Each structure stands twice: as structure tokens, then as C-alpha cells.
Amino acid sequence: MQVARRAGLPVPRVICYGEHPGSPHAPVSILMTRVPGDELGRVYVKLSETDRNSILQQLKGYLEAMRRWESPWGEDRICSLLGTAVRSVRIPNHLAGPFETEPEFNEYLLGPAWAGGFQSEAEYKHALDRAKKMEEMSHRIVFTHSDLKHHNIMVQGGRTTGFLDWESAGWYPDYWDFTTILRFALEDFWWYGFLMELGGDSYLAELDCERALTCLTSASYYWWPILGRVCRPFLDRARHVYLTEPWLRIGLGSGCME
Secondary structure (H helix, E strand, C coil): CHHHHHCCCCCCCEEEEEECCCCCCCCEEEEECCCCCEEHHHHHHHCCHHHHHHHHHHHHHHHHHHHCCCCCCCCCCEEECCCCCEECCCCCCCEECCECCHHHHHHHHHCCCCCCCCCCHHHHHHHHHHHHHHHHCCCCEEEECCCCCHHHEEEECCEEEEECCCCCCEEEECCHHHHHHHCCCCCCCHHHHHHHHHCHHHHHHHHHHHHHHHHHHHHHCCHHHHHHHHCHHHHHHHHHHHHHCHHHCCCCCHHHHC
């Protein structure tokens, strides 16, 4: 956050840092200043079109500025700000790397793929083929927030007042900020359209790969077994709707509902 702050981005100021070795899912913590405003997701529907557009344009400017930063670790390396492993709930086991090339990164992401969540071998192979299309693409490695959800964007008076949750930031392929947050977004939700205007429309092919990859590797996420137990009634209903209402399908393989 200090790097982003010095570069002119609106972020909190870090007051102190703590380590908690007895907490494997949250081994560190920070105390920071409060950011003024409200979460974008809480107030978006109440905003005027003028304020919505103003916030969108500001976010575009901030993202474009971040993506122009030159990595001190070389133009191909995928890594944290310090050149070490990247940390993200999107990544199998949540901590991995660093990776010297994008193909190496892609290979790691696909490593935990399994057929257990699919109803047939054909469905599994179809999802695998979709995910592997990422191998046919190449991308710039750019500085990325990596968790740019609407609850991590603070706004006030038609302007962006802060970005939160920088723990996953680092150098990633240029699609990462968009597909990571779009993979579960419904197309009739305002956030989906907002992200398309923000730049996500340039990565629709990557988004399809990402959704297939999520279905293939969901068992490698720590939170998935817990979510499956707690939300089983919801997931069963969601799967029924997914299978019986084709118009609701958003590119997710049925394995996601297993």
C-alpha cells in the first residue's frame, strides 16, 4: 500500500504490522487509517449517472497508471511486489511461485484439475479444453491489485477515495484483475456491466478459460469444502436452475455445482 500511496493512488496509510503464526489463514495483520466514504457496492444503485461515470473514469485512470509501472523483476516474472510468491484466494493453495514465465504460471493453475466434480468424462474434457485455450494466448505482465471487488473500492461525492485489501497485489498477466472478479459475476448484475466498461470486455476469451478453470480446480481452494457443506441447499437449487434454464447459463461448467 505504501508503494501505491507514493504513486498517487488513494489508499490507507499503514500504522503498524503484526504477525500471528497461530492463525494459518490470517498469519499477518495491519492497522491502518480509515478511508473516507462508502463501499462502492453499498451505494452504487443510489448514485446519479454523473457520479457513476465519474467514478468509472477515475478507476480507469488509476488502473491504467498501475499497469504502466515497470516491474523491477523483469517483464515476464509473475510475483509479489517483493519478487516472492503470489498470494491469492484465486490460486490453488493460495500461495505459489514466483513464476518466471506465463506458461509456467498456467501450468501451475491447471495442475489441480480433476474430473470428480463433473457428471461425465465428456463434460470434464470439454472444460479442460476450454481452460487450456489460455495456453494459446500471451499477455503483458502488469502490476495488479488482484482483489478489486466492489467492497474494496471506497467512494464519496462522485469520486474514488480509496482502494482496500492489497495483500494479493503483485505482477500478474494483464487479464488477472478482471477475470478474477468476473468469474462469478452474473451478467444482469450492475457490477458485471461496470467491469465490462472498466476494461473487462477486452478479456472475454480469458474469462471463459477462467470459468472453466475454476470448475476444474475448485477442490484446491480452502473455502470450497466449507462452502459446499454450509450452502448445500443453495448449491443444489442453483444446479437445478442451471440445468433447467439455459438462458441463465453464464459459461460455467456443470462441475461447479457438484
